[in-house]
Amino acid sequence: MEISNLIIKNLANPHELERLFRKDPETFRKSFTQAWELNPGSQVLAIWFERLNFKESANTEKSSLFQKDFISMGILALLAGFVSRFIFQFAEQHAIAHLNLVFGILPFVAAYFVYNNFPRKNILYILIALFIISGIYLNTLPLVQNDSIVLAYIHLPIFLWVLVGLAFTGNDYRKGFARLAYLKFNGEFGILYAIMAISGGLLTALTMQLFRFVGMDIAEFYFKNVVLFGAAALAIVAAYLVSRNLKLAKNIAPYIAKIFSPLVLVTLVAYLVTVISVGKNPFMDRDFLLSFNGILLAVLAVTIFSITESGKDEKKNISDYLNFALIILALIIDSVALSAIVFRLSSYGITPNRIAVLGLNLLVWANLIWIMIAYMRFLQNKAGLSSIQDAVTKYLPIYGLWAAIVTFMFPLIF
Template identity: 35%
Template sequence: MSKNPLYDALADPGQLEKLYELDPKLFRSNLTEALESNPDVALLNFWKIRLEHGSGIDNRVSIKELLNLLPICAVAFLALRIPVLMSIQPEWYFPRFGPLVVFVSLIFYFLKKGHASKKITFGLSAGVLSVVLPMLFLPSDYESSSILMAIIHAPLVMWVLLGLSFTGDNWRSDGARLNFIRANGEVFIYLVLMGLGGGVLTAITLSLFELINFDVSLWYFNNVVLGGVVSAPIFATYIYIDYMKSNGRIASNLANIFTPLFLVTSVVYLVVIAMQQVSPFTNRDFLIVFNGLLLVVLGMTIFSICGRGGKSSFTLV
């Protein structure tokens, strides 16, 4: 059981405001817990009244916040343009550094919000360097299983570091970790929607220029599409964190719908395998597909748990 961070912030109203901006849902949960043990603290009661009378979502777009995103997106775009600017082989560069550029941009976005201590910031910097530097010296032998595994697992390590930048000093809190997982699901949904919109825009744009016999496909993909791909995760995160105030529930609602369906599919499939007397341990492709199905079910189960809200009690073992 982690210590309630609101206790340490009672002497600093500004810190309470930062905790609320970082994660409104976790703040509400911590506030309820703090009021149960300290019902006479005036500052806590002030926050209770404030939240009760201001529970609506302010959907106004902050121009200042959007302008703060532009330098991050610009630097990320230039980082992905390094193969062209410095004559580096794209086949060597993008598998190693393409995903890392996106993760580093998101980590910097959370650090820029100013909620992490210097200790967390130093740890994140060291962690990022420990992932990026080995990628520079890996050989180009893609037939080596060790090199492929290193390239595959590097984004997973960066995802863990992204979680640390999201939770900040509350990284020990189970609620903060679950909120990070919930945010992943919501941001992924926004990314899919943005990708669909971007695909339609690309198709229309190329078709319009093709009608006048003007080929812009190469320039468009090297600049507009590349910039959109690297900027979409950053803007999707902004939409969920700052615009929606972390109140989206799309991922958890979809998980509640599809989890039973996938569970039934898995059970029926296992029954058919048993009836057909097929051994799942002799077919590599089967194992890969079935493991993928199990991962999907696990992910949807986690999002279902995350969507229960603060009133539902659950335990992670």
């Protein structure tokens, strides 16, 4: 039977029409014309006609290179590059801390979101004030490498990352879906930035080699004036591409999450078994305790990334059980780390590093408990996936608050 006849025969069977189309789209398109001519009054065929023949307007905003957000992206990317190069000039002379380079990137990413989201004035004023205060505060700290200053350097970017999140979520900063979208943005941004950075690295290597062929070493000049500029500007470009729903990052991210979860689980189990067999002790070995905390944060990051890429599917799958196993493993690691930190505090006294690590581990432990309970309820069909996502998104401000405390209070206290 010709496909045109099959189309007419199955006008009341949408599933069969879809199957015919997917089986051979080109033949379906060709046969559809005949079916449409024989049944011009069919509403079903009218819908298929629009589906098969719909074309975007030639002057649509999507295809324009001069739309508002593209122009703002270009301007902000150039500003980020120039400001980063300007800051590096002073950082290279040890007049200011190299950490000031974050102010050549993050404020401009935040500005891109503000320009396109139009938040309320009070949110805008808070963002401007906190970025300015952070910049002034950073440059009032002495250029010495003691524990409290180093901790401030580590935690300040986390605090600024939360500020960028406020710019991203705008007026919806209290809502879970907006915070979840920001976490998803970070995962997709990281993937896209890494892909473009690798391409830029290959271009840099090729450029270096080409100039070496003619006896010129331009490495220092190229790094200062091209690589540094490009790395800063690329952050704005990546933010623009992800926010424009670039399918590359959005299609890759869920697969990376599904691949990395089992790999991380297997690797960590093997690592912990090896550690136990060789007799490593986090209670006495400071470096091993730090590696334990690094593992903990890595597991938390992978778990959160996997959760944010789960979408809205309420059906359980193998990834959910792997995530639950990762959370249990992270809780075990965190419990051991907490015990070791308390032991070192009672044995060796209070230091900024120990207090900072203790606070972070307590926050992570509480967050993991919340996520674990939500996951248990989800796996038992007592709650939906949204409860797990709430356990992640509602906790984000607490991490930002702790980062602010360590950044702004520790150098004063210690």
